[in-house]
Amino acid sequence: MPRVKSFEPLFRPFAAWLRPLALASLVANVALIVTGAAVRLTDSGLGCPTWPRCTDESYTTTAAMGVHGVIEFGNRLLTFVLAALAIACFLGALGRPRRRSLVRLSVAVGLGIPMQGVVGGITVLTHLNPWVVGLHFLLSIALISVAYAFWRRIDEGDGAPRSLVPAPLRTLGRLTALAGLAVVAAGVVVTGSGPHSGDRGAKRNGLDPAAISQVHADLVFLLIGLSVALWFALRAVPAPPAAARAALVLIAVELGQGLIGFVQYFTHLPVILVAAHMLGAGLVWWGTLGVLWSLRERPSLSPADQVPASSSPAPEPVPTA
Incomplete structure (x- = not known):
């Protein structure tokens, strides 16, 4: 623990911006629904016909794939924006002392992003199976829930x-x-x-x-x-x-x-x-x-509740005759 506390000053800049970062993460997860809709509504679901590469030879879209490849690859790029915001939120949570709940929520948001990418890849590999596509959308709803909880917990106590x-x-x-x-x-x-x-x-x-x-x-x-x-x-x-x-x-x-x-x-x-x-x-x-x-x-915890058990005062010695 002392070693972790020594790094807290490095996290304070992220902690100072934690609330707007959390809101940006929440908005970005809602935006993922919109970009996913753009992929589906423009028939670009197989613009990148494989995963994790965009083609068998390239991780990025090529000119031969046209606008459908650009739209599908653009949706994939949003994953990196979400990941960057999740990392920034995690660092900001580390800069808030005694807020382990924030750290746990930020980790949950961060883990949900690669999971969302994997499910998105499965939708491509199953040639846009409608049930897998639906799961992809429902996972976005779950991510919005966790991102919203993280955003609101910033201003709450730990009671x-x-x-x-x-x-x-x-x-x-x-x-x-x-x-x-x-x-x-x-x-x-x-x-x-x-x-x-x-x-x-x-x-x-x-x-x-x-x-x-x-x-x-x-x-x-x-x-x-x-x-x-x-x-x-x-x-x-x-x-x-x-x-x-x-x-x-x-x-x-x-x-x-x-x-x-x-x-x-x-x-x-x-x-x-x-x-x-x-x-x-x-x-x-x-x-x-x-x-x-x-x-x-x-509500916020009382100071007595925030003191770790290891730091509680030792009992007074019993006087001897």
């Missing part, structure tokens, strides 16, 4: 979580989050049955797009209903104003996302609206996480 609302509202908040996750998962299945496969020769999941879209729409109505109920409940009981605001922001994002979804469905899935809908999925989940975080807090 045990403490609820700010009555227990029934905590349950309602969890149900809203589960409904949001179900909406995202159903959207993945809808995408796997639709026309935008990432390559003209890629297979679809074989499900009826109309039937799956109806299930997705039903879940969206459920999510909006739960969100509205949560907002009214937060205004009816003693709850932090920030919690009601977070619920209202989530409702606004959901309504915008729902409008885009209906318009894109009845206009036969134009590329620009599908891309906006993909971005909206990431923003809906961001808003959902914001609601969950607004319902609880983590």
